[in-house]
Structures are given as C-alpha cells and as structure tokens.
Amino acid sequence: MTPERFNECLKLLRWSQLDLAAALECDVFLVNAWANEIEPIPDDIALWLDKLARAHAKAGIPQNYKGVQLKMKIAKYAKH
Secondary structure: OOHHHHHHHHHHHOOOHHHHHHHHOOOHHHHHHHHOOOOOOOHHHHHHHHHHHHHHHHHOOOOOOOOOOOOOOOOOOOOO
C-alpha cells in the first residue's frame, strides 16, 4: 500500500491518524510514519484498511439526514 492509498483509506473512513492509532492501540507517531513513508505500512494493516475503506465506500452514507436538526419536544409536565 502506498502512503497515498493509506491516507485515502483514512479519509474514506473519516479517521484521523489519532483515530487509527487508538483503534490499533499503538503510538500515533508510528501511524504518522506510515502515512509519510518513513516506515513501511505492514501488509496486514494495508489489507485491513483497504477492506474497511472499500466496504465503507460501497455502503455509502444515507443522504436523508443532511441538514436535519433535532426538534426539541416540550415536556408535558414542564415546570415554568
């Protein structure tokens, strides 16, 4: 996996490098090194990220909620 694809996968997943480090329970500096071609991206990480990114891209995001806001309900027995 190239660093470009690595970063594209993170973008598709809406993950920051910190999010990935938290998920893997590893040092964020290691994830940053992968993203910047300082350290090679391990094959198992590359396969896992690619699989997740492809599934996420295929599933898409429901569009019905874009711009929807919660409408507050007034409690029936609210004290004034």
